[in-house]
Amino acid sequence: MTAKARIEATLTRNLEPERLIVIDESHQHAGHQPDFTGAEGTHMRVRIVSSKFAGLSRIDRHRMVNALLKPELDAGLHALAVEAAAPGEPTRW
Template sequence: MTTKARIEASLTHALQPERMDVIDESHQHAGHQPHFNGEGGTHMRVRIVSKAFEGKSRVERHRIINDILKAELQAGVHALSVEASAPGEPTRW
């Protein structure tokens, strides 16, 4: 299972999102370090809409996601960009 698939499964199980998009942006960082070729799911973007975020601040939403994805972050996800919204809030995607 890929990093992207594990992130999608973990967030779906924990947050039951109304809408979610997990994007592997690792290829955009190829060459930033001599040994990095842009593979391996190290740079991820999560866009998610869930009722779990209602009444939560932006920081609280990020903490929720980071807690859910703790194992992935420890296992090699180097960068995680989060766009978390509650239903009815505007999104950029």
């Protein structure tokens, strides 16, 4: 299972999102460090709408997602961009 698939499964199981998009942006970072090739699964963007975020601050939403994805971060996920919204809130995506 790819990192993207594991992230999707974890967030779907725990946050029951109305909308979830996980984008692997790893290839965009190739060459940023001498030993970085842009291999899959190191730089991810999560766009998620979930009722679990209702009433939470942006920081608390990020903390929730980061806590759920801690195993991925520990296993080599280098960068995680989170765009989280509650239902009915505007998104730019």
